[in-house]
Amino acid sequence: MARTTGSHSDITRPKIRAAALRLFARHGFAAVSMRALATEVGVQAGALYNYTPDKQTLLFSLLQDHMNDLLSACDNDPSQSAVDRLRQFVDFHIRFHADRPDEVFISYMELRNLTPENFAEVEALRRQYEDRLETILRDGAAAGDFAIADTKIATLAVIAMLTGVNTWFRAGGRLSLDEVIAQYWDMVRKSVTAG
Amino acid sequence: MARTTGSHSDITRPKIRAAALRLFARHGFAAVSMRALATEVGVQAGALYNYTPDKQTLLFSLLQDHMNDLLSACDNDPSQSAVDRLRQFVDFHIRFHADRPDEVFISYMELRNLTPENFAEVEALRRQYEDRLETILRDGAAAGDFAIADTKIATLAVIAMLTGVNTWFRAGGRLSLDEVIAQYWDMVRKSVTAG
DNA sequence: GTCTATACCGCGATAGAC
DNA sequence: GTCTATCGCGGTATAGAC
Known part of the structure; x- marks a missing residue:
């Protein structure tokens, strides 16, 4: 604990999950690209892979x-x-x-x-x-x-x-x-x- | 009528529809490529476009x-x-x-x-x-x-x-x-x- | 932790030969 | 009516700078 407080990880991770939930529900998993997800979150596509090994x-x-x-x-x-x-x-x-x-x-x-x-x-x-x-x-x-x-x-x-x-x-x-x-x-x- | 009897159209069209139905149901529309559909039917991808203007x-x-x-x-x-x-x-x-x-x-x-x-x-x-x-x-x-x-x-x-x-x-x-x-x-x- | 850049692949759809 | 070949695009995922 302690040291990670305030890191982007605490903010970005839930944002990614919330955005994925919303986009998957709206367009379907297969129709949502990692690029689109990244745009929704406000990061670049590559950054998503700090939080999940893959889309699956x-x-x-x-x-x-x-x-x-x-x-x-x-x-x-x-x-x-x-x-x-x-x-x-x-x-x-x-x-x-x-x-x-x-x-x-x-x-x-x-x-x-x-x-x-x-x-x-x-x-x-x-x-x-x-x-x-x-x-x-x-x-x-x-x-x-x-x-x-x-x-x-x-x-x-x-x-x-x-x-x-x-x-x-x-x-x-x-x-x-x-x-x-x-x-x-x-x-x-x-x-x-x-x- | 008459003249089209036996044409591939009478055979291929229902095969395409049956294969599309099965594949869309199994994998989802977005996850099925026209190439995969063509393979299932037994034709090349381009041939599908004789039967449908597009996937949609x-x-x-x-x-x-x-x-x-x-x-x-x-x-x-x-x-x-x-x-x-x-x-x-x-x-x-x-x-x-x-x-x-x-x-x-x-x-x-x-x-x-x-x-x-x-x-x-x-x-x-x-x-x-x-x-x-x-x-x-x-x-x-x-x-x-x-x-x-x-x-x-x-x-x-x-x-x-x-x-x-x-x-x-x-x-x-x-x-x-x-x-x-x-x-x-x-x-x-x-x-x-x-x- | 995020960026830019990119490798590599497969997509939908079309063109033109046969 | 089907083939081969291909265009242009966008996909997932990774590499390396900062």
Whole structure:
């Protein structure tokens, strides 16, 4: 510590990551050149290689950090009822994703631009997240709170539905995030309950 | 007609489109070069330009045709009940999309690689499709069959959920398509019904 | 840590022979 | 209708000065 304070590294590194996130989300990883990224940051292209060994590692780092943030933030109290935990999950998922549209977007649009090794790592983190929801649904089904034919399908169906919010929701639009969450919770709850 | 029978045009054109579809879906539009496409087809790069003015037009053509196919195939008998029409929509959507994973994939992954003009055209077709479902939901809500807070949100939520099938379903897997459709119909029905 | 300069490669698209 | 050859450009990444 200490000695690096104030170095350009502390300023330039986050600027590069923020710019990469924004540009990858807007134009796609393959369509963003290192030159364009450097211009956005305000440095020359060569300087970027002080912060990342290559473009691929930069993308991987962004995705990996996003997934780790997601897993860290997704807490769940197993002593609560499955219904309460599901409500909590829906609320969390929509809020967390609405806060990070760029991270979410590249996290599934740019998966195919990862090397096989990097893809496998990100994929493992994604499955961990799915397992959080699957556990809730399985517990609720075992307790008789939910009526689900196949827990894995229900997990994927709910996540797809919730993540879809990101394709259209914009803060300041017709509906507040609270209103959106309320309706999605209503639909999710009913979809996994007997009826 | 007549005279063109057997010309390479009748063979090469569909081969180019099929190869482009497959490669764009697998690697992404920006990551597929015209040389790679030509190799896949079995011709030289220059020959591709006998069939498309440029790479952009090729992508647009694939997406436009897919959306037109979708709209043509999506029929709905308005004399039936909203519940029956919704069931029919769910069945149709999952089957149609499961049959065309590559078309579906590029149809929303590569939207941002369209020129603004081409994007607007494809987007308009996509909204027409959404309107088919929205009409069903609105009719059912008016008839008292459905309990939906906001019809537009419900439309987007249901479509996101159904389209999500394509991210994991593979023919010959653990579940048959009929089983998958049955569970999705169960979840969709309950999610828009009072409960 | 950033700069300038550049090596080396592959891109989309075109020209003209056959 | 396809070929070979090529133009002009822009890509990632590196070298060496400061």
